[in-house]
Amino acid sequence: MxxxxxxxxxxxxxxxxxxxxxxxxxxxxxxxxxxxxxxxxxxxxxxxxxxxxxDAVAELRGRGLERLGAMERLADLERDTELARAYPGFADALAEVATPLVRASGTLGGNLLVETRCFFFNQSHFWRESLGYCLKAEGDRCHVVPQKERCYATFSGDLAPVLMALDAEAELAGPGGRRRVPLGAIYDAAGDGIRRHRLGPGEIVVAVHLPAAARARASAYLKLRVRPSFDFPELGAAAAAELDGGRVRSLAVAVGGLETYPRRFDELTAPLVGEHLSDDRLRAFSEAVMRAVRPVHNTFLAPDYRRKMTRVYVRRAVEKVRERSGAAA
Amino acid sequence: MGSALPPDGFTLLGGRIPYIEGPLKVTGRAEYTDDLQRPGMLVGRLLRSPWAHARIRSIDVSAARSLPGVYAVLTGERYPTPFGVLPITHDETAIAVGKVRYIGDILAAVAAQDEPTAERAIALIRVEVEPLAEHTDPKVGVTPVTDPIHDRGLNGSNVQKEVAQHFGDVDAAFARAAQTVRVRGSFAGVTHAFTEPMATIAEATPDGRLTVWSATQVPHYLHRALSEVLGLPMHRIRVIKPEVGGGFGGKSDPLPHEIACAALALETGRPVKVLFDREDVFLTNHGRHPTQNDLRVAADADGRLLAYDLSAVIDGGAWSSFGTVTTYYNGVLAMGPYRVPNFRYHGRRVYTNRPPSGAMRAHGGTNVRYTVEVALDELAEKVGIDPFELRRRNALPPHSTTVNQFRITSTSFLACLDAVRAASGWDAAFRQLPYGEGIGLGCGFYISGSNSPIHFTPKMPQSTVHLKVDMDGGIAVHSMQADIGQGSNTLLAAIVAEVVGVALERVHVIRVDSDVSPIDLGSYSSRVTFMMGNAARRAAEDLRTRLVRGASELLGYPPEQIRVGRERFEVAHRPDVSVTYLEALHRAMERTGALTAAGAYSSPPMGGSFKGARAGTAPAYSFAAYVARVRVDAETGEYRVGKMWAAFDCGRPLNRLAVEGQIEGSIHMGLGQLMGETLNYRGARLMNPSLLDYKIPMPAQMPEVECLLVGEDDPEGPFGAKEAGEGPLVATLPAVANALYDAVGVRFTDLPITPEKVVKGIELRQREGRPWKGE
Amino acid sequence: MSGLRALVRLTLNGHPVEVSCPDERVLLDLVREELHLTGTKRGCDLGTCGCCTVLLDGRPTLSCLTLARLADGRSLTTIEGLSPGTGLSPVQRAFVEHGATQCGFCTPGFIVAATALLGEHPHPTREEVVRGLSGNLCRCTGYAKIIEAVLAAAEGR
Structure with a gap:
């Protein structure tokens, strides 16, 4: 080839x-x-x-607790023990990306902007031609949800959910200048799903910035997939929280691998702030996240299963955060 | 690692013999087909059909032909002679003639100066077709259909082969049965997924000859198919097999692209290479048939088997391939390792507009074995006895005959059961582990070489080995056996070295080349160790006889008093009186020059006289009993096999390293089919033709494997050996399935067993109010 | 037809090499087709098998997904560069002795990846070997003897 x-x-x-x-x-x-x-x-x-x-642009390099250059290789981030201590959920996610060989070349920025995936898109030209192409490439209709307006390819990055849960910001540079936005804002939740991001023409993700608050949070990332390496997420659940003796000071939960963009559930976590993070509350919360997501049939595992597992994985991710915070149920 | 020293006075056999080509493979020096270059070589490319089923109205290749850099464009009419691996079902053509039958079928072949030109030429070919009804459900295909896929379908249906067999009286047995069990199995298609994509190079030369290098498991069948389709006598075709990067059955049919590549070489007079990408490999398939089977088992109150009543509908895809054999195997390979006095089987293999199914490791035996072993687990529970006890009560004894006339010679099945029961700690674990953890038993048997050679003149040997030794003392070994990674070259060399008494490094196994290699039927049906091994032994004994004669003349003692030492020939009762190997050799060469020797093997006559009686007959059978330990996350359905104890009877293991490697690799492949591998079709379309979406297990999914080799010498196997290449697969799947049952109380009969099926199964059981193990 | 070409300078298995290379050429094609080092295998061409692994400045790299021009000025080691003369490296020797290679097609990729792994973790745990080699597919061995061989090489067995 x-x-x-x-x-x-x-x-x-x-x-x-x-x-x-x-x-x-x-x-x-x-x-x-x-x-x-x-x-x-x-x-x-x-x-x-x-x-x-x-790869030769020095401004895109550099890694510290506050700023991670977009061209940092995943394997180098993975090896960084200081990062892993500060952001255990980020370390979870790094270790789960594809394979060690992909991580040796793959970058932070690349993973954040990984192309969305679909059985009808990630195929050879021959394969796609035999079906008349699809909305995301060369065609005018979607084969997953038959219509001609919206693409349902799945966001398949592992790092975005946990970084979003940590309130990371993306530093962007474009021909029109520089800006910083919440990481989640680079994904186009309201768009047609064909483009995977809402960056301006020529705009580059320069770096990811992590606020001081992120270091006060415990975090975790859990990934559902068929094989323990290679596979993109069928579901990725990230949680980050600051717990004060079991009481929620801050909590953020984000998922990937389910829809066209990674998604944070602030409207569902907000009521938990100030509350004791009991098992019952956690179960109800996870159930609500499950009800909110709409996976479609374009990955290996069936959408109803991925949805059902959203409840389990979200709950377990938060439990892990609770565990890492040393808080009791 | 066990002792490096082999038992019973052997110097090599029975020990751990590293593969002789290992040093070349670990340094990247081993040559696979794609590593070969020929001067002026062109790139061959294939146009594949985007239609699942269509009549070809026209193919316009004029624009492609006139593209600069294009040397040839071929369509089906050029070489329309049908071929196929079985002589009775020649239904393939090198390039489609008249119709296309699946998405991926070959419509045209191009030879061009480079890859981009070839791709542009392919894009310039205009094809007009009339679409035909698509057939993708084999259960519908058993009835008459509109636009059947082949004319040869039975009564206007898509049935390629139907088998009906009845031995004894099954209905009477069921009428008197105290217990019956029924299991309906459903198995997705899986494929070999060897790491080396197919590749072929062909070169036609002005001396009227055609040379073909190809990644094939069966050079001889390729040789015949090339001759038949291209209309060249076999002696003008030379087939060479470079190293082959795995086959598992997927490189055993002569394949259309191999013939198309040769046709391009004949057309252009230039060497042509066809190299597959991964999608080509998946579309070529010939993997394990998607299968629906239905087994009813009758037993008496003590769990003694009375009858099997079995049926199967298997999805053959677009071509026949090995399908007639597959159809029989899906029935008759239920006939061991237990005595089943009454047996009825109805099997149908149905063409569909999907990539062809074919032979894959433990061909025809894997799916039916799953259904049988799961049914027996259920039967043991119903009868109220331990699964081991149920199997002991029903085991076929050595030197017995099955109801369908399989000749069983050696079997150490009982020893397998005993060994694996003890090693796995079964008695303290079965139904005693906490909910979510389980232990399960699965057993099996498999043919050690097919007794009936296909596509072959029956009176000729199935395997032949030639040896040549010149004054340097190196022994060149020629045979068309095909090492595809299983270690047959190593075994061949080791047998020769052992018999002749020389160091292994003296023996050189010559690359398979039909100009010099005597015919052996190649690597399929787990035949190589048994058949080639016997032929090699005989050839080596022939050579040894000549050497002993030389030694006898030098030593002045009669040949019968000469004994083989290490690189020496000694007088049996006076070991101090000896000559070296080279001295004996040079003496023996005085009359003839270089010594040559030959050995051959043919399996003895066997089987009944009814239709299909030869299917499944083999000169010996391997036996297996596996125990698996699993742990299930009952909430997500994810599970992991922690350990597998594999008791296996391959007679005498000749190379323990290789036997273990076959067992470990078989377990990996079996787990793949069980846990997630699937050819995922939506209608006629293969959704996952890639190694990303086809889920071959990773290292972290592999259990620890403990191999227990417990066989006794087989009376006809070389040095007592039987096969170990395919039998080790079949017990894997049911052992895990039965362990899953022990863990969560659910019988899984729909493969692969994905986590979502586990969750659904548990939920269903809970809804039915059946708690399990104090859950 | 190929696009723009540029000169690529590499240290290939310890020796300097200069080769003119089109922009779109990946390292795998450069190594196999231009430099005629065929030990590096083409298993999938899409980064999903690990057969084509090489070392780029000592890092394991999927040569099928690396543009050759981006390797300019760097040190490239292929399977052919891992062993001295006609000898074998410790990892190679362990693969032979432990039967870690069957068909051998994935073997160069595994050996390159394992060599890099042992460079970073000279005494890995079994778990580290399993994780470190989880970007390479083998269809023959079930990985058992590969893992055994890598551990043996680490222990100098």
Whole structure:
């Protein structure tokens, strides 16, 4: 399987990268670790004539407790014991991404912006042609939920849910300048599902920032999948909380692998603040999260099972946080 | 690791013999087909059908042909002769003729200067078709249908093969049965998923010859199919088998792309390589048949088996492949390791518009074994006896005959049961572990080589081995047996070295090449150790005889007093009087030059005289008894097999390293089918043609495996050996399923057993008010 | 037809190499087709089998998903570069002795990955080996003898 020809650019600064992006507006992809983009290119999914490799851009590097450069390799983040101590849920998630070989090349930014996945999208050109393509690539209809408006491909990153639960912010740089937004805001919850993010043209995720509050929280991430490596999440449940002797000071829960974007459930966690995190409350909360999610049939496990497991995995993730906080049920 | 020293006076056999090609494989120096280059080689590419079932109206290849850099574009009419692995079911063509029958069927083949040009040429081919009714449900296909997939379907249906057998009187047995059990099994299709994608290189030369290098398990059948379809006599075709990166049955049929590649080479006069990507491999399939079976078991009050009443509908996909054999095997391979005095079987294999099913490791034996062993677990519970006791009561004794005329010779099945029961701590665990933990027993047997060679002149041997020794003392071994990773080259070399008494490094197994390798039927039906092993032994004994004669002349003692030492020949009662191997060799060479020797093996006549009687007959059978320990997360349905005790009777294990490797690998493959591997179809469309979405188990899913090799010498096996390549798979699945039952009280009969099925099963049991083990 | 080309300079198995390379070429194709080092295997071409693993500056890397140009100036080690002359490295020797290779097609990827693993964890636990090799697929061995071999190599057995 050879790649179709493209022009590869390798800027050495952010400024140069953005300049290239402007020059090739509409006809390029950024290339981070390549472990998601290049398989998709080999399958002729949404090819662009220009690739802008970000591996030589120093501004996208660096890792500390407050700032993680988007081009940090997952394997390097995984090895960082200080990070693991500060954000155990983030360490959980890192260890669950794909395989050690993918993590050796894959990056933080790449995982946050991993292309959404679907049985009808992640297929060869031949396969998709035999079905008349789909809404997300070259076609005009969705085969999962038959209609022509919205794509239901599944968000399959492991890191976003836990970082969102930790109140992480994304630092973005684009031709129009820099901005910082809550990480969850880069995903387009209201969109058509075809694009996986709402970044502006040429905009790059430069880094992820973690607030001081995140270090006061215990966190956890649990992933449902068929095999303990390789597989994308069929469901990823992240929780982060600051507990004061079992009473909730702050609590955030986010899930991935279920819908087109990762999702945080502030409206469901808000009533728990100030309350004792009892098993009963936790069960009711997990049940409510389950009722809120709408997986579709485009991954290996059936959607009703993934939904049912949302209740279990969310509950267990919060229990793990409770355990890590040293709080009792 | 056990002792490195083999027992019983052998120097090699029975010990742990590292694979002789190991040093080449670990350094990347072993040559697989795709590693070979030929000067001026073109890239061959195939246009595959996007239609599941359609009549071809026209194929316009003119634009593709006129593209610069394109050397040839072929369609089906060029070589329309049908072929197939079984001589009675030739229903495939190298390239589709008239119709396409599944998404992936080959419509045209292109040879071009490079991959991008070949891809562009493929994209320029215009095909017009008339779509036909799609058939994807084998249960519908048993009745007459609109647009049957093949003309040969029985009575306008899609039935490719129907088998009806009845031995004894099943109805009478059920009428007097004290206990009956019924299990209906449903099995998704699974596939071999070897790591090396198929690859073929073909080169036609001006001397009128065609050379084909291919990743094949059965070079001889490929040789024949090439000859038949291309119309070239066999002696003008040379088939070479480089290293093969796994097969498991998936490289045992002659495959259309191999013939298409050769056709492109003939057309262009240039070497052509066809290399598959992973999707090509999945679409070529020939994996284990999706199967629905239904077994009723009758037993007396003590659990003694009275009858099996079995039926199966199996999904054959688009071609026949090994399907006639598969149809028989899905019945007759229920006939061991227990005595079943009455047996009725109705099996149908049905064509569908899906990638063809074929032979996969433990071909035809895996799904029926699952159903049998789960049924026996249920029967033991109904009768109120331990599953081990139930099996002991019904075990086939050595040197017995089954009701369908299988000749059972050696069996150490009882020893397998005893060994695994003790090692696994069964008596302290069965039904005594806490809820969610379980232990289960599954057993099995399998053919040690198929008695009836397919596609072959029956009077010729099934295996032949030639040896050649020149003055350097190295022994060249020629045989068309096909090492695909199981270690048959190593065994071949070890047998020769053992018999002749020389160091293993003196023996060179020559790469399979039909110009020099005498015919052996290759790697399928778990035949190699038994058949090639016997042929190798005979060849080596022939060589030894000549060497002994040389030694006898030098030593002045008669041959019958000469004994083989280590690289020496000694006088039996005077070991101090001896000559070296080389001295004896050089003496023996004085009259003829280089020595040559040959050995061959044919299995003895066996089986009944009824229709289909030969199916499942084998010169010996392996036996197995496995115990699995599982732990289930009852809330999520996720489970893990913690340990597997594998008691196996392969007669005398000749290479313990290889036998263990076969058992461990078989358990991995069996667990894959059980836990998550599935060819996931929606209608005719394969949804998961990739190694990401086809769930081969990872290291962390593997249990600890304890191999217990308890066989006794088989009277006809080479040095007492029987097969160990496929039999080790079949017991795996039911052992785990029965352990799951012990853990959570649910019988799973729909494979793969995904976590969601476990959860559903537990919920159903709870709804029915059946608590389990104090849950 | 290929696109733009650029010169790529590598230290390949300890020796400098310069090769002109189209932008879209991945390391796997460069190694196998241009440099004729065929020990690195093409199992899936999509990062889902590990057969094509090489070391890039000592890190295990999926060569099928790495653009060759991005390896410019770096040190590339393939399976052919792991053993001295006609000898075997300790990991290679352990694979042979423990029967960790059957068909052998996944073997180079496993050995490269295992070599990297032992570089980082010279005395790994079984669990660390299982985790560290969980990006490589083997269809023959059930992994048992592979894990055994890696542990043996670590212990100098």
């Amino acid at each position: 050879h790649l179709d020809p493209f022009e590869l650019h390798r800027p050495s600064s952010l400024e140069e990268a953005l300049r290239l992006a402007t020059a090739h507006a509409g006809g390029f992809d950024y290339l981070a670790g390549g472990t998601d983009l290049l398989p998709n290119y080999k399958m002729h999914l949404n090819l662009r004539p220009h690739l802008i490799a970000l």
